[in-house]
Amino acid sequence: MPLIKDKTPMPAQDAKARIKNFNEVALGYSEEDALKEAERCIQCKKPGCRQGCPVQVNIPEFIARIKEKDFIGAANSIKEYNNLPAICGRVCPQENQCEKYCVVGKKGDPVAIGRLERFVADYAMANDSAKPQRIPSNGKKVAVVGSGPAGLTCAADLRKMGYEVTVFEALHVPGGVLMYGIPEFRLPKAVVQKEIDTLRDLGVEIKVNSVIGKIETVNQLLEQGYDAVFIGTGAGLPYFMNIPGENYNGVYSANEFLTRVNLMKGYLFPEYATPVKVGRRVAVCGAGNVAMDAARTALRLGAEEVYIVYRRSKAEIPARHEELEHALEEGVQLVLLTSPVEILGNEEGWVTGMKCIRYELGEPDESGRRKPIPVEGSEFVMDVDTVIMAIGQGPNPLVPTTTEGLATTKRGNIVADEETGQTSLEGVFAGGDIVTGAATVILAMGAGKKAAQAIDAYLKQKSNGN
Amino acid sequence: MYQIVRKKVFSPTLKLMDVQAPDVARNVKAGQFVILRMDEMGERIPLTVADYDREAGTITIIFQEVGYSTMALGKLEAGDYLLDFVGPLGEPTDVQNFGKVVCVGGGVGIAPIFPIARALKEAGNEVISIIGARNKDLLFWEEEMRAVSDRLYVATDDGSYGRQGFVTDILKEIIEQEKVDRVWGIGPLVMMRAVSEVTRPSGIKTIVSMNPIMVDGTGMCGACRISVGNETKFACVDGPEFDGHLVDWQLAIRRSQMYKDEEKRAMAKGQCGGGCGCH
Ligand SMILES: Cc1cc2nc3c(=O)[nH]c(=O)nc-3n(C[C@H](O)[C@H](O)[C@H](O)COP(=O)(O)OP(=O)(O)OC[C@H]3O[C@@H](n4cnc5c(N)ncnc54)[C@H](O)[C@@H]3O)c2cc1C
Ligand SMILES: Cc1cc2nc3c(=O)[nH]c(=O)nc-3n(C[C@H](O)[C@H](O)[C@H](O)COP(=O)(O)OP(=O)(O)OC[C@H]3O[C@@H](n4cnc5c(N)ncnc54)[C@H](O)[C@@H]3O)c2cc1C
Ligand code: SF4
Ligand code: FES
Numbered sequence: 001m002p003l004i005k006d007k008t009p010m011p012a013q014d015a016k017a018r019i020k021n022f023n024e025v026a027l028g029y030s031e032e033d034a035l036k037e038a039e040r041c042i043q044c045k046k047p048g049c050r051q052g053c054p055v056q057v058n059i060p061e062f063i064a065r066i067k068e069k070d071f072i073g074a075a076n077s078i079k080e081y082n083n084l085p086a087i088c089g090r091v092c093p094q095e096n097q098c099e100k101y102c103v104v105g106k107k108g109d110p111v112a113i114g115r116l117e118r119f120v121a122d123y124a125m126a127n128d129s130a131k132p133q134r135i136p137s138n139g140k141k142v143a144v145v146g147s148g149p150a151g152l153t154c155a156a157d158l159r160k161m162g163y164e165v166t167v168f169e170a171l172h173v174p175g176g177v178l179m180y181g182i183p184e185f186r187l188p189k190a191v192v193q194k195e196i197d198t199l200r201d202l203g204v205e206i207k208v209n210s211v212i213g214k215i216e217t218v219n220q221l222l223e224q225g226y227d228a229v230f231i232g233t234g235a236g237l238p239y240f241m242n243i244p245g246e247n248y249n250g251v252y253s254a255n256e257f258l259t260r261v262n263l264m265k266g267y268l269f270p271e272y273a274t275p276v277k278v279g280r281r282v283a284v285c286g287a288g289n290v291a292m293d294a295a296r297t298a299l300r301l302g303a304e305e306v307y308i309v310y311r312r313s314k315a316e317i318p319a320r321h322e323e324l325e326h327a328l329e330e331g332v333q334l335v336l337l338t339s340p341v342e343i344l345g346n347e348e349g350w351v352t353g354m355k356c357i358r359y360e361l362g363e364p365d366e367s368g369r370r371k372p373i374p375v376e377g378s379e380f381v382m383d384v385d386t387v388i389m390a391i392g393q394g395p396n397p398l399v400p401t402t403t404e405g406l407a408t409t410k411r412g413n414i415v416a417d418e419e420t421g422q423t424s425l426e427g428v429f430a431g432g433d434i435v436t437g438a439a440t441v442i443l444a445m446g447a448g449k450k451a452a453q454a455i456d457a458y459l460k461q462k463s464n465g466n
Numbered sequence: 467m468y469q470i471v472r473k474k475v476f477s478p479t480l481k482l483m484d485v486q487a488p489d490v491a492r493n494v495k496a497g498q499f500v501i502l503r504m505d506e507m508g509e510r511i512p513l514t515v516a517d518y519d520r521e522a523g524t525i526t527i528i529f530q531e532v533g534y535s536t537m538a539l540g541k542l543e544a545g546d547y548l549l550d551f552v553g554p555l556g557e558p559t560d561v562q563n564f565g566k567v568v569c570v571g572g573g574v575g576i577a578p579i580f581p582i583a584r585a586l587k588e589a590g591n592e593v594i595s596i597i598g599a600r601n602k603d604l605l606f607w608e609e610e611m612r613a614v615s616d617r618l619y620v621a622t623d624d625g626s627y628g629r630q631g632f633v634t635d636i637l638k639e640i641i642e643q644e645k646v647d648r649v650w651g652i653g654p655l656v657m658m659r660a661v662s663e664v665t666r667p668s669g670i671k672t673i674v675s676m677n678p679i680m681v682d683g684t685g686m687c688g689a690c691r692i693s694v695g696n697e698t699k700f701a702c703v704d705g706p707e708f709d710g711h712l713v714d715w716q717l718a719i720r721r722s723q724m725y726k727d728e729e730k731r732a733m734a735k736g737q738c739g740g741g742c743g744c745h
Contacts, residue, residue: 170684172503172510172550180686209552211684215489236686240698247691247698247717249724256687264509264681273509273535274681275728349720396685398703 005108008037010115015329019299022184022267025326026090029119031071038066040104041111048101049113054446057081059098059113066116075124078117083156083199084149084445086125086191087178089118092442093320125194134203138162140459143226145212145399148176149441150232150432152199153448154455159202161456166226168210170398173263176234178441180263181255183293185300186323189262213402218428227462228427228455231414232448235433236396240389241285245343250279250351254286254294254390261297279385281305283354285340286390287312292323294388295332306332307382311339311359311372337361337372341379343387354382393438403428413437421451422458429455468502468551471524473544477603479531480574481540482516488523490515490553496581497559497675497707500525501683503550504542509535512680514652514706515554516577525553528577528606534732555683556706559673563590565647568640569615570633570661571597572653576607578675579652584614586650592616594640598633602626634660646670651710655719662710674710676701678721693717 011027012018018025029037041063049059057078065074078085094100094114102110140163144155147169155165173179178192200206212218218229238253240246257276260266266276278301284291287310295306308327310317313336317324328334337359344353358378361370395412407415407424414423414430421429431447433439472484490500499514517526531537542548559582567586571579576597587593593614598621599605605620605627612618619636620628629636634657640646641664649672651661658674665672678690678701685703692701693714699705 170552171682172552180682209550210489211552211555214554215493236684238686238688240688240691242698247693247721249721253688256681256689259681259687265507269728270534270732270734272507273538273732275725275732277725277728348723349717398684 004040007040007109007112008033008115010112012326015326015331018185019296019330022300024188025185026322028122029115034066034116034119035069037112037116038063041067042104044103048103049098049111052098052101053081054097054442055081055449057098057117062120063111063113063116066120071120071123072128074120075128078120082445083153084195084441085117086121087149087187087195088442088445089114089116089121090187090191091182091320093440095321097442125191131201132198134201135160135162137164140164140227140463141166141225142455143168143221143229144232145218145229146170146176146232146234146432146434147174147196147206148232148234148432148444149178150234150434150444150448151176151230152196153445154230154232154429154431154452155204155448156199156202157449157452158455159199159204161452163456163459165204167204167206168212168215169206169208170211171263172208174206174208176232180259181290181293183258183262183297185296186293211398213398218399218403218406218425222427227459228429230421230448230451230455231399231423231428231430231434232432232444233396233399233434234444235393235438237394238389239392239394241340241391243340243342245345245351246389248343248345248351249349250277250345250385251343251387251389254284254290254388255393257294257388258290258297261301267301276301277386278303279351281307281384282386282388283307283309283335283340283382283384284388284390285309286392287317287319288390288392289319289323290393291388291390292319292327292332294390296327296330298386298388299330299332303386307335307384308332309335309338309340309354309356309382311337312369313337313361316369335382339372339374340387344381351385351387354384354387355379356382393433395434395437399434411437419450420454421447422454427458467547467549470542470544470546470548473542476528476606479540480528480604480606481531482526482528482606483542484519484524484526485548485551486523487525487551487553490525490551491518491520491523494518494525494554495558496561496585497578498554498556499683499706500527500551500553501555501680502527502539502548502552504535504539505549508538508549510550510681510683511535511539512555512677512683512702514578514675514677515581517581525551526577528574530574533729552683556702557704559585559650559707561585561589566592566594566645568637568646568649569593569595570637570649570651570653571595571611572633572651572657573599573604575651575653575657575675576605576611579650580607580610580614582650582652583611587614587616594646595619596621596633596636596640598622598628598636600624632660633657634664637661637664641665641668641670648673650674655715655722658710659713659715662713662715666711672710673707674713675706676708676713676718677706678718679724692721
């Protein structure tokens with residue numbers, strides 16, 4: 001069979017049209033596209049792709065099911081390893097994971113594993129109405145703190161093993177960053193909602209409006225009858241640059257900006273009561289996924305010019321390729337090798353501009369990336385009226401600071417064993433961004449999975465011991 | 467869902483509600499706040515806990531109708547439900563036996579000062595309270611405050627009740643005449659700033675409760691940032707109480723104006739009911 005070098009393109013909304021709406025940009029494969037793309041997989045005996053997947057989805061197997069047109073079977077195969085395939089198929093950085101190790105990629109494009117995953121997950125959502133079987137309770141209770149991908153995965157796996165699971169979520173909807181951070185046009189909220197409904201069908205109890213550390217501490221949960229606790233509270237603390245003018249009106253953290261839009265539906269203001277303000281010229285500081293999301297959201301809210309201001313060069317941009325490409329197609333402009341030093345404002349405290357300095361790249365530093373060095377005397381002022389800080393997030397301190405005996409790192413992340421999620425406290429496990437710092441959906445899920453295994457082992461051992 | 471079990475109207479724009487929220491009532495302490503949302507389309511509205519009943523599992527809120535959301539909230543009646551009610555949020559008041567303390571409540575700030583005055587009294591302090599409002603109609607909880615205070619002073623801007631003048635006038639007299647160990651001031655930003663200015667020369671530690679615009683209330687968004695002693699703080703998790711002598715008031719006042727134009731639009735929608743398509 002001749003090898004097809006290029007991957008099957010994914011249809012997308014036209015860039016001109018899509019910057020006027022919040023509908024999903026990438027439209028997903030048709031059955032025909034999926035079959036065509038699946039044919040490109042050569043079904044390796046030792047599949048590199050699977051090694052590259054943090055949760056080890058059996059990729060050749062699910063692709064084989066697609067070839068047989070057994071799409072539901074393909075979805076079930078993925079779900080053995082991954083509870084949230086419709087989400088991962090959309091937001092995983094596949095180019096650095098499974099697809100990076102695909103053999104076909106050596107001579108052309110790798111198999112579009114992510115797009116195929118999304119196709120089968122969407123197909124199953126639309127066509128598979130079978131409710132999951134409810135596993136009877138084994139009488140043991142586990143509390144999960146935080147309902148991001150780490151918490152949801154841990155909860156689902158434990159419920160499937162028979163544990164009674166209660167998830168506590170601080171916000172009024174579960175989902176973590178999937179709901180409040182990643183915009184609708186990249187990850188429709190209905191998709192996340194459906195995945196969460198599946199968890200509820202499994203019998204997972206989700207309590208929203210419950211801030212652990214305030215309503216109850218982790219220690220209290222243990223005292224009150226939970227046999228174990230998993231902490232997956234994420235990296236929700238926005239970093240600022242600590243430069244002058246950062247508290248002027250018109251300076252947002254990406255978290256605030258995105259939360260106003262995604263969680264509170266600010267783009268439907270005043271029908272929805274939460275306002276969001278975006279000026280004519282917007283600077284977004286940073287160049288990760290968060291920055292791309294903020295920039296593209298600003299465009300959709302009507303900004304005329306949107307700039308990504310980044311200290312390094314294009315090659316170092318940490319966002320997913322697809323997101324960067326989409327952002328550029330939509331008209332987001334890159335201001336590279338540049339970093340803000342001061343935000344300028346007027347009498348009433350509104351942003352009127354951003355003073356920046358140029359950088360050049362020096363020798364590679366410890367991270368292997370070339371170190372950006374400021375160029376003396378290169379300051380200039382960007383004419384902007386809105387600034388969005390997307391330079392990273394730290395661990396949310398609410399749980400670490402209220403849990404007696406819980407060891408944390410200097411930066412405030414919870415110390416947990418990489419393989420088990422075990423923390424310094426007996427019966428308390430942790431995983432996801434609160435342990436690793438801001439990372440990815442799939443890594444958070446992987447951590448939730450490993451912790452579920454470890455919690456099961458711990459509780460079995462404990463009841464044998466008694 | 468969280469039921470409103472009691473409603474009391476102090477004045478057309480000033481209302482009290484008891485809300486059934488046993489999880490919040492169990493652990494709440496003086497100085498903390500809640501965030502509520504009326505319905506699917508509603509804003510997350512932060513309000514200080516004015517009182518609580520652990521046994522009945524209720525939280526008392528008192529609010530001033532200032533914009534679209536608080537006006538809509540004011541239309542709800544006992545028996546109605548709120549969609550979301552999260553708390554207790556923020557750090558509780560640092561309650562110790564300081565000696566002699568003054569609690570100043572201005573306008574709707576009388577509500578949050580009440581549980582603080584009570585807790586300070588219980589901790590053995592001599593509590594002097596000053597409450598004030600623009601006029602008599604906006605004054606409430608005089609008897610409640612009297613019950614937890616050793617002395618109570620009342621002022622109204624227009625002299626329609628109590629002494630004519632500002633709460634700060636009375637505060638000034640008190641600190642000139644007796645030794646005060648600590649002052650709490652809660653009310654509108656300008657009033658809290660004025661309280662802090664009155665006590666600044668004598669260096670009496672003065673605690674204010676900041677009420678910046680908030681979204682999540684859990685330290686995730688940074689909307690509530692204020693500057694205290696030249697450091698940026700998140701009022702929802704680091705506060706809401708701060709040392710009034712260190713707060714950057716100008717910044718706080720400017721930031722509270724951020725959505726003025728949008729609020730007008732929301733209000734316009736509120737007035738015509740929103741379904742008319744006229745906006
Ligand atoms: C805008 C944005 C875009 C991103 N894009 C991508 C992408 O394209 N691909 C990708 O792989 N990754 C992406 N990421 C990163 C990814 O979303 C995170 O790595 C992942 O969500 C981490 O999962 P988590 O479960 O650890 O935490 P989170 O998703 O942060 O969830 C934590 C949850 O815990 C709750 N919580 C916090 N404290 C408490 C408490 N005390 N009590 C109760 N609940 C609490 C929070 O409200 C939240 O719901 C993006 C992140 C952002 C912000
Ligand atoms: C910790 C905290 C505790 C509070 N406690 C009380 C309380 O006990 N009683 C009470 O009446 N009010 C309290 N507030 C203020 C209350 O939250 C606001 O009045 C309310 O959110 C305004 O909403 P709105 O839509 O009706 O008005 P809007 O139309 O949004 O605004 C009207 C005016 O209020 C200001 N404002 C808007 N949002 C806020 C906000 N979140 N906080 C402060 N000012 C705001 C605006 O700048 C404007 O001047 C508290 C605020 C915080 C942060
Ligand atoms: S490495 Fe590529 S070709 Fe091989 S099984 Fe995986 S997806 Fe198919
Ligand atoms: S309200 Fe979001 S950080 Fe305080």
